[in-house]
Amino acid sequence: MEAHQYPKGTKTVSQSRTEVTRTVFYQDINGFNRLFGGRLMEWIDEAAGIAARRHCGSTITTACVDQLEFKHAVHLDDDVVIIAKVTYVGRTSLEVRVDSYVEEYDTRERNLINTAFLTEVCIDENGKATPIEYGLELEGDDERTEWESATKRLIFRKTRKAEGF
Numbered sequence: 001m002e003a004h005q006y007p008k009g010t011k012t013v014s015q016s017r018t019e020v021t022r023t024v025f026y027q028d029i030n031g032f033n034r035l036f037g038g039r040l041m042e043w044i045d046e047a048a049g050i051a052a053r054r055h056c057g058s059t060i061t062t063a064c065v066d067q068l069e070f071k072h073a074v075h076l077d078d079d080v081v082i083i084a085k086v087t088y089v090g091r092t093s094l095e096v097r098v099d100s101y102v103e104e105y106d107t108r109e110r111n112l113i114n115t116a117f118l119t120e121v122c123i124d125e126n127g128k129a130t131p132i133e134y135g136l137e138l139e140g141d142d143e144r145t146e147w148e149s150a151t152k153r154l155i156f157r158k159t160r161k162a163e164g165f
């Protein structure tokens with residue numbers, strides 16, 4: 001993987017980590033009283049965008065969303081916790097992992113409902129991809145493992161794009 005220069009140094013994962021909690025209201029549910037999948041996608045995209053912007057310190061846009069698998073139903077009045085963390089920083093793009101949970105409001109026990117990986121691209125005032133000025137400082141084995149996994153996902157995305165599927 002080619003090395004990039006980051007003129008402003010590095011930021012840690014925790015510096016851009018974003019946690020958002022949403023309560024499911026009537027306008028968020030479908031005809032079966034379950035959270036509308038598109039609403040969760042919106043919340044995930046928003047959290048990933050905030051984390052990416054915090055890391056880059058400038059404007060970003062979402063280029064790609066991978067893996068939206070809905071593991072459990074979410075119902076009216078549930079609290080949904082969405083946690084976004086930067087996993088990998090490239091030249092102009094970065095990957096953000098977003099884990100979503102239903103949280104039991106008494107015990108605060110969390111049940112994972114979705115994990116998504118979003119590619120965000122740093123853009124200039126003309127909307128063109130522009131270099132990210134901060135690298136990612138990895139702290140601990142989990143963050144190093146996540147970076148390694150992200151490089152595999154990056155290769156997979158490039159293969160997918162090259163082969164047109």
Ligand SMILES: CC(C)(COP(=O)(O)OP(=O)(O)OC[C@H]1O[C@@H](n2cnc3c(N)ncnc32)[C@H](O)[C@@H]1OP(=O)(O)O)[C@@H](O)C(=O)NCCC(=O)NCCS
Nearest residue numbers: 061062063064090091092093094119121123127128129157
């Ligand atoms: C994202 C966008 C700026 C990228 O422009 P582009 O001309 O493809 O730019 P490049 O080919 O130079 O790629 C820029 C970076 O994005 C990455 N990238 C581009 N398309 C990608 C995709 N589909 N999936 C994953 N990464 C992608 C490239 O790998 C590159 O990363 P790197 O610099 O870290 O190596 C452009 O496609 C765009 O504006 N898309 C619309 C985004 C938008 O409006 N999103 C909101 C939801 S509708």
